[in-house]
Amino acid sequence: MEEIGVEAGKRALIQVLGKYLPKVLMGAEEGVLKRSAAGNLDSPKISTDSSAVGKSGVDSVTGASANSSVPTSNRLTQLQINKENGAAFEKSVFQDVQMQMPDAVQQVTVKTKSGVNTRIDIIGTSPSGQVVCLECKGSASAPLTPNQTVGFPEIKKTGAVVVGNGKPGFPGGTVIPPTDVQIVRPGQKPTIGP
Structure with missing residues (x-):
């Protein structure tokens, strides 16, 4: 293995990180930190002028779309709000x-016959002994994840198996029989069974 100098190693690391971290975190233009004549690492100042927007229509400092009506920080805040509302x-x-x-438990990961892993928000047993699976969505428009979109119809047809350690009453390896995963949204009450 070839040894490289410390400075070359730093430059390589910064270039790699620049590809994966948001540019605002790197404090960089084009994903690479600039070095001043004195040898200090400099980062560009965030400005409000349109010269920071490159040919792609994306601000080279913040990563925000030039056409976006919602600032990046507000979009992140809205995602956090949605996540908190969903959890509540x-x-x-x-x-x-x-x-x-x-015996209801939360956040149980199951695997379908075809190998799709998905997490179910609530699993329990109805008074009549039927397994009940509930997926809670905190708004009328909150979508299913790609794995839920594929997995839930399969769970309805062929069931699933709890993976990992599972939860009390539903340990890893527990077979979930064919069950309709109910999507519960605000204003709706789940059907627990007879």
């Missing part, structure tokens, strides 16, 4: 169903 909604549904399904 799931918690409220869980609390509601625990009266009818005392």
Whole structure:
């Protein structure tokens, strides 16, 4: 293995990181930090002028689209808000169903017959002994993940198996029989069974 100088190693690391980290974190133009004449690493100042927007229509410093009406920081904040709202909604549904399904557990990963892994928000057993699977979506428009889109219809047809350690009452290896995964949204109540 060829030894390279410390400076060359630093430059290579910065170039690699520049490909994977948002440019605002790198504080860099074109993903590579600039070195001043004094040898210090400099980062460009974030400006509001349009000269920072390159040919691709993306701000070279922040990574935001020139056509975007929502600043990048606001989009990240909205994602955080959506995540928190979803978690709060799931918690409220869980609390509601625990009266009818005392063995209910949250966040159980299952694998379908075809090998699709997906996580189900709430799994429990109805008073009549049927397995109930609930997927909580915190808004009317929150979409299923790609694995949920493929996995949920398969779970309805052929069931699934709990993977990993599982949860109390549903340890790893537990077979989930063919079950309709109910999508629960605000204003809806899940059907727990007879």
